[in-house]
Amino acid sequence: MKALILNSGLGSRMGVLTSEHPKCMTEITSKDTILSRQLKQIVEAGITEVVMTTGAFDEVLVEYCNGLDLPIHFTFVKNPLYAETNYIYSIYCAKEYLMDDDIVLMHGDLVFDNLVFDKVLSSETSCMTTSSTIPLPEKDFKAVIEKGKITKVGIEYFDSAMSAQPLYKILLKDWKIWLDNIIDFCKNDNRKCYAENAFNQVSDRCSIYPLDVKDMLCNEIDNPEDLAMVSEKVNELENKTVYMSFSTDMVHSGHIDIIKKAKKLGKLIIGVLSDEAVASYKRYPLMPFSERKVMFENISGVHKVVEQKTLSYKENLEMLKPDYVVHGDDWVAGFQKPIRDEVVSTLATYGGELVEFPYTHSEKLKVLEQRSRAELSLPHMRRARLKKVIEMKGTISAMEAHSGLTGLIVEDTVVYQNGEARQFDAMWISSLCDSTAKGKPDIELVDMTSRFRTIDDIMEVTTKPIIFDGDTGGLTEHFVYTVKTLERMGVSMVIIEDKTGLKKNSLFGTEVQQTQDSIPNFCEKIKAGKKAQKTKDFMICARIESLILEQGMEDALERAFAFAGAGADAVMIHSRKKDPSEIFEFVENFRAKDKTTPIVVVPTSFNTVTEEEFKDRGVNIVIYANQLTRTAFPAMQNAAKLILENHRAKECDDICMPFKDIITLIPEDN
Ligand code: SPV
């Protein structure tokens, strides 16, 4: 596509404004002339070839264009008879440069909105800008429209006509017909009329369609009054603000494309999602907010970057009141729909507008996402992330996983509520569920090699941080090796319980014989573990069994303070009572003296308490320790019974996940 700009005219109606340079060099804002604005719009559209006809002050004009230093190749063609001919003859003079490509044709005194230019360029047919809302002008161009096509353009037509502006996109096939007739006109010395007179004779073959731009800015500047009016409109347009929100930590060409479109609407403000919002909605960001902010600040044309603390735009829209919000049209349905609905209603409160561009699924993005997932799953990245997420959110949730498949469920399950996304922050590798999956009792019978194998299976297909149930930790001499191995694998935290001898599951409480370790012994184990670890990221959590073994609150608290003092990075308090009051009492008393050591709870019995309430009370990690195993087990047992009862699988099929769905659980490439 080439741009053809007609700048041969004298512009005498502009008075002194055109006494030293052509009209197109008249300033319309403090930073642009009519021409520099047009040329920048041309560059933004990716057009690099401009044919410009010149006349009076042609040297001034050529020097000016070259001095703008734009990535444009200019072909200047002077109309030697500019004083006594019209632009039909200027086009004739430039004909040899206009025979090989589609063209966008504009008069040199035309000022138009970026959106108008976008519409013109994206038209699939040849088109001319018209307006159905502006009254028919007395002296300017009007286009006669018949059966949806333009049949005549001129100042004399009033019937079936719309006001029209000389901004065209003309496909080569149509242009050839029009240009041929322009050539014929000029050869017959018909050089004083409009080029449109030549079009009017061939409009049955040269198909140009009206492109209705309604009230959008698309005006010629003929006199100082036009100049004042258009300048005001351009200033207004340039002061509009546009808001977009981004969660990405990798900018690719798709993002740049939409940013380019957005900034044509005005000053672009980008809301960068907070780390917490990104983590809740897709995955832990590879780059923290501060770095993502700098990245966007350095994209050309971005006016300002602000933080968007939640997936909801509301707070920022109410604060910034942007004229436009720009987004891909992929949120019209699906989980982002409530967010979109809220944007629409918030914009409606002050007259803002939502602009949606077609969303393009990018293969590149898929590859980048895969790469970032791979990176997040690397041991050092995964290990360090638990501490970071606790710091970021205050309170996090972990869900039990005991295999690759359950790991994937914890990794990928997301629910969307009122525009908020919720997912688990970490995985708990429970001794109970790991043992149960192997059909074994939870008595430290499944050895560490086998437990590590489970971790490995899960790690191979997931990225979320892992909290490992280390039972009693075994002998201190053994525990130090366990710590080293877990740390090397990329596990973030091991929780060891202050029991000794044959361990039984805590949920049996005092129904079975269980022995609590002495405070000094257990402190020694913690100290040895802390000494064995190599990085500062790995955490050892001391689990206190005093309430389970009915040793009283005082004992529990004494142990908690002693274990934290011995270097434990967190304490876990356990209870098998339905009533959460003893847990709350512990948390309150512990927090009275220790404000920072993270507290972990496993609300299997006291399951009515919400994560929000735990957070308010000062709990930092909430572990759902066994629910996947406990729901899967009865479902599997039921399936087995149904087949046995019916001597076939048909009845069981109704409660089975369709095979095609089970396949989608497994990602193609991890
Ligand atoms: C586990 O999940 O193995 C635990 C938690 O240790 S509990 O079963 O509640 O003791």
Ligand code: MG
């Ligand atoms: Mg356990």
